[in-house]
Amino acid sequence: MRQLFITRIATLHSPLGWLLFALLVAAVLVLMPVLNRVVPPDSFFHVPNWALTLMGRFLCLALVALALDLIWGYTGILSLGHGAFFALGGYVMGMHLTRNNFADGGVPNFIQFLGQSDWPWFWVPFQWFWFTALMILLVPGVLAFVFGFFAFRSRVRGVYFAIITQALTFAMMLLFFRTETGVGGDTGLTNFRTLLGFSVRDADTRLALYLISGLALILSYLLCRFIVTSKLGRVLTAIRDSESRVRFTGYNPLRYKLFVWTLSAMLCGLAGALYVPQTGVINPGEMAPAQSIEMAVWVALGGRGTLVGALAGAGIVNGMKSWVTAVYPDLWLYFLGALFVFVTLFLPRGVVGLFDRFFKRGGQA
Amino acid sequence: MSRVIEMLQEFRRRDRVFPFIQEAAPAPLLDARHGPILYIEDVTKSFDGFKALDALTLYVDDGELRCIIGPNGAGKTTLMDVITGKTQPDAGLAWFGSRMNLLRMSEHAIAQAGIGRKFQKPTVYENLTVQENLELAMHTDRGLLRSLFWHMGGEQRDQLDEVMELIGLEQRRHKEAGSLSHGEKQWLEIGSLLMQNPRLLLVDEPVAGMTGHETEQTAELLVSLAGKHSVVVVEHDMDFVRSIARKVTVLHQGSVLAEGSMDQVQNDPRVREVYLGEED
Ligand SMILES: Nc1ncnc2c1ncn2[C@@H]1O[C@H](COP(=O)(O)OP(=O)(O)OP(=O)(O)O)[C@@H](O)[C@H]1O
Ligand SMILES: [Mg+2]
Numbered sequence: 187m188r189q190l191f192i193t194r195i196a197t198l199h200s201p202l203g204w205l206l207f208a209l210l211v212a213a214v215l216v217l218m219p220v221l222n223r224v225v226p227p228d229s230f231f232h233v234p235n236w237a238l239t240l241m242g243r244f245l246c247l248a249l250v251a252l253a254l255d256l257i258w259g260y261t262g263i264l265s266l267g268h269g270a271f272f273a274l275g276g277y278v279m280g281m282h283l284t285r286n287n288f289a290d291g292g293v294p295n296f297i298q299f300l301g302q303s304d305w306p307w308f309w310v311p312f313q314w315f316w317f318t319a320l321m322i323l324l325v326p327g328v329l330a331f332v333f334g335f336f337a338f339r340s341r342v343r344g345v346y347f348a349i350i351t352q353a354l355t356f357a358m359m360l361l362f363f364r365t366e367t368g369v370g371g372d373t374g375l376t377n378f379r380t381l382l383g384f385s386v387r388d389a390d391t392r393l394a395l396y397l398i399s400g401l402a403l404i405l406s407y408l409l410c411r412f413i414v415t416s417k418l419g420r421v422l423t424a425i426r427d428s429e430s431r432v433r434f435t436g437y438n439p440l441r442y443k444l445f446v447w448t449l450s451a452m453l454c455g456l457a458g459a460l461y462v463p464q465t466g467v468i469n470p471g472e473m474a475p476a477q478s479i480e481m482a483v484w485v486a487l488g489g490r491g492t493l494v495g496a497l498a499g500a501g502i503v504n505g506m507k508s509w510v511t512a513v514y515p516d517l518w519l520y521f522l523g524a525l526f527v528f529v530t531l532f533l534p535r536g537v538v539g540l541f542d543r544f545f546k547r548g549g550q551a
Numbered sequence: 552m553s554r555v556i557e558m559l560q561e562f563r564r565r566d567r568v569f570p571f572i573q574e575a576a577p578a579p580l581l582d583a584r585h586g587p588i589l590y591i592e593d594v595t596k597s598f599d600g601f602k603a604l605d606a607l608t609l610y611v612d613d614g615e616l617r618c619i620i621g622p623n624g625a626g627k628t629t630l631m632d633v634i635t636g637k638t639q640p641d642a643g644l645a646w647f648g649s650r651m652n653l654l655r656m657s658e659h660a661i662a663q664a665g666i667g668r669k670f671q672k673p674t675v676y677e678n679l680t681v682q683e684n685l686e687l688a689m690h691t692d693r694g695l696l697r698s699l700f701w702h703m704g705g706e707q708r709d710q711l712d713e714v715m716e717l718i719g720l721e722q723r724r725h726k727e728a729g730s731l732s733h734g735e736k737q738w739l740e741i742g743s744l745l746m747q748n749p750r751l752l753l754v755d756e757p758v759a760g761m762t763g764h765e766t767e768q769t770a771e772l773l774v775s776l777a778g779k780h781s782v783v784v785v786e787h788d789m790d791f792v793r794s795i796a797r798k799v800t801v802l803h804q805g806s807v808l809a810e811g812s813m814d815q816v817q818n819d820p821r822v823r824e825v826y827l828g829e830e831d
Pocket of ligand 2: 627628629671
């Protein structure tokens with residue numbers, strides 16, 4: 187049995203694939219920290235702290251893209267509401283960090299404004315890290331499960347499903363904007379200081395958060411890869427191609443869809459939770475419909491249904507975003523729109539598709 | 552010499568033409584001891600007032616090979632939709648054996664219970680390879696976790712190879728099914744049905760788009776399936792029906808017009824009027 191499992195893991199990639207995987211893992215987990223810590227600051231190759239944190243955030247966003255590819259690329263269910271799951275994970279972490287800020291007593295202003303001098307009931311358990319860790323997965327997971335159950339059971343599909351996920355994230359945003367909801371209203375949660383006793387602004391903590399994000403991404407990638415290379419993964423693709431046929435072959439698509447949908451939301455929650463301490467803020471803006479659409483653009487640009495495409499797409503778009511918003515802050519949304527149109531018209535299979543074609547042509551020549 | 556005769560005799564047994572055709576996979580809840588494996592009684596289904604099925608009654612015996620013919624729009628496909636749970640009729644009964652009420656079961660439960668279906672318009676999973684298409688159809692546990700950790704056993708691999716050889720797609724084994732021709736997709740779908748190994752096969756227009764030789768081969772296959780499986784075939788191709796039919800049911804405007812052997816049916820004046828008359 188154990189032997190079987192090991193051989194199964196070995197077949198996740200071709201030998202060349204494993205080599206590339208190992209190189210990328212080494213680059214993320216070893217090279218970057220070395221360039222940050224060992225290489226002297228005046229060297230050209232030095233990676234400053236801010237850049238490391240920026241990359242840590244990118245790793246979290248790549249995790250979102252991975253989760254979205256699982257549900258959209260493989261199962262054919264376009265979600266335009268993954269921002270909500272991401273933000274929920276972020277809020278869970280943010281609430282724990284906020285509790286840490288007031289470990290010695292007192293409550294934040296936004297709770298005082300509600301006329302209360304003590305934490306509302308739902309804030310209480312967030313003082314414990316273990317509870318927070320659990321909720322990071324459970325809150326987005328349960329929401330996705332309930333939402334998905336009703337949507338998939340009524341056989342809502344395609345564009346209609348995408349629209350109701352937009353409605354979901356929009357409704358969540360309105361809810362979190364309200365001060366009465368008790369999670370900071372439009373300013374959200376910010377000014378975090380400590381996590382598990384470490385200062386979140388400290389360079390060492392930042393490095394640790396970066397490494398944890400990298401590890402989370404790598405393990406999630408392997409999990410997703412395990413899923414998509416299994417028979418379960420083929421059922422997912424089959425659902426994308428012809429759901430009714432899947433049904434008439436005796437599979438219950440509801441279960442399969444619900445499983446990946448919930449898993450995808452949980453991975454998003456994890457990404458959000460790791461993202462927040464590295465940005466230092468979480469607010470309802472993360473639930474804005476445009477954020478979720480942007481996530482879909484990452485996957486579309488990279489190439490759907492390949493996992494690596496999603497990772498590349500998240501890297502490329504966010505890299506551009508950092509650059510464009512620094513130089514022409516007002517133009518980003520136009521830029522994003524243009525990118526989306528470009529990808530839809532000229533790169534239906536994304537950057538990965540382009541590479542594929544290039545190499546196939548090269549092979550024939 | 553006697554060996555040769557033995558071999559010849561073996562060869563002539565029609566039900567052994569395809570060695571991998573075994574007993575249908577066990578269907579634990581199925582109880583066909585009381586005769587018919589499929590009971591359709593007084594089934595009515597209307598679409599916007601138009602009766603696609605009109606008090607249709609039909610019984611199919613265990614192990615039978617039944618052909619259903621009828622002009623376009625007679626309700627043949629709708630009947631299959633009712634049996635497989637795709638369409639809920641307005642009235643009537645549909646039972647699989649004497650224990651399973653098909654009208655209370657979902658599509659996937661019906662398929663798991665042992666009813667397999669080939670669609671009129673060939674549907675395969677376009678983005679999966681030929682082999683993956685067959686793997687998905689294979690009779691195994693359809694649970695989520697089982698699928699996650701599933702791997703093909705040796706026996707299953709043999710079965711897959713045999714079906715692959717029969718449907719003549721070995722060369723295309725690792726090609727995406729979307730790249731196959733119409734006829735090849737038909738074969739792939741038939742292959743998937745064989746992998747599924749259901750107790751009752753519903754086959755909607757299997758030979759559309761096939762060459763003469765392929766049609767013959769399909770006829771042979773369906774005939775050898777009968778006995779161990781029950782087969783219901785819907786087909787327009789009269790020669791094909793004649794070559795396989797033992798019992799034919801003629802549908803017209805959603806109900807049974809005539810039932811009997813091919814000769815009986817062909818000589819029935821009402822049938823000649825509504826159906827065969829159009830051909831001549
Ligand atoms: N979902 C539906 N909505 C409305 N009308 C339908 C629907 N399905 C079938 N019909 C109608 O019911 C009638 C019977 O259709 P059905 O497909 O069962 O015929 P058929 O005997 O299979 O014909 P063919 O030989 O052309 O395949 C047709 O007139 C068709 O237009
Ligand atoms: Mg039809």
